[in-house]
Amino acid sequence: MQFLIYILLYPLLWSISKLPFRILYLISDCVYVLLYYIVGYRKKVVTNNLELVFPDKPADEIKKIRKKFYKHLADMFLEMAKTMSISEKELKKRFHIKNPEEFKRLEQLNKSIILIFGHYASWEWAIVIQQYINFKGFAVYKKLSNQYFDKLVRKIRSKFSTYLISTKETITTITTHETSGVKTITGFLSDQSPRATRDVYWGKFMGISVPCFTGAERLAKNLDFSTAYLKINKVKRGYYEAEIVTLAENSKDFPNYQLTDVFLRELEKQIYDTPEYYFWTHRRWKHRNKKPKL
Incomplete structure (x- = not known):
């Protein structure tokens, strides 16, 4: 069944990818109507x-x-x-790096980099970052x-020299490269x-107490990597701008969870x-009332 779904959808996705952007966004307008008015995709959650x-x-x-969110969501589906x-x-x-010189500055520290960002604007097109840095991505x-x-x-991402690794592969992959002297940006x-x-x-996100992923911070602290935030903004339809915001040059010097909190504050802004x-559409706050008692 998985293969059947794949062979049915792949030609459609490939055909869409070959369309000029002006046609792509006309289709996106139709997808927006479908998602918002007809299907009501996760409308209650949103x-x-x-x-x-x-x-x-x-x-x-x-x-x-x-409404504005669903229009952006439709654009993202087609841009993917x-x-x-x-x-x-x-x-x-279409995905402009505002300050690529900051990557070069961080590289000169001779430390691998943890790059944290959120589901905001266009995280998918952030794969182009590898073209601005020498570290393995x-x-x-x-x-x-x-x-x-x-x-x-995995194949799509690797054509821009950024390699996907699953959560289970992360520690082993990054540690192995670091031990071998290969600097990375993850x-x-x-x-x-x-x-x-x-x-x-449990930290505060948008003023609400929720459980938070801290894997990025822990890896940065344990291996003494630099930590940066990728601040992505949507300039206009089909165009984005990203700024590298350095959070820590020496991550191990920061108290536990401070870098996670700083990242959340940046994203909140x-x-x-x-x-x-x-x-x-993601149920980010679903556990807000479920903090276990000590």
Whole structure:
């Protein structure tokens, strides 16, 4: 069944990826209508999330943000497909690195880099970052259940020299390279929700106490890597700008969880400023009332 789904969808995705952007976004407009008005894809989850983190906003403003988000979501779906055939030149034009010199400065410290970012704007096109740095690039991801699409995603990312590694592979892969003297830059999407267990770190995100992933921070501290935040903004439809914000040159010197908290504060600023570009379909706050008692 997995292979059948793959061979049915792959030609469609490839055909979409070859379309010019002006046609791509006409299709995106249709996808928006389908997602928002017809299917209502996770509309309740999105609404609940927005009402939870913006309790003072009136219903009509929540609705406006929700509509803008679904338009952005549709664009992202089509842009993800476009990644299959987009050229390096085109991707650099559409995903502009504002301060590439900061990567060079961090490289000169002769320390591997942990790059943290959230599900904001276009995290998919961040794979172009590898073209601005000499360190070997990795991105931590959750394996797809469909093995054929999982292989396809790995192939797409690797054409820009960024290699995907699963969460289970992360420590071994990065440690092995570090031991061998190979400096790396590893990207972590760190704003998702881990299980609400006793040993997990509970921090504040958008003013709400939630369990937080701390794997990126722990790896940076244990191996004394530098830590940076990738601040991605949407400039206009189909165009993004990213800024490298250094959080720590010597991560081991920071108290536990401080880097995680600083990352969340940086991401919050972007969400408060332009909320429609955050990934509201994810149930990020589902464990907010489940903190185990000690």
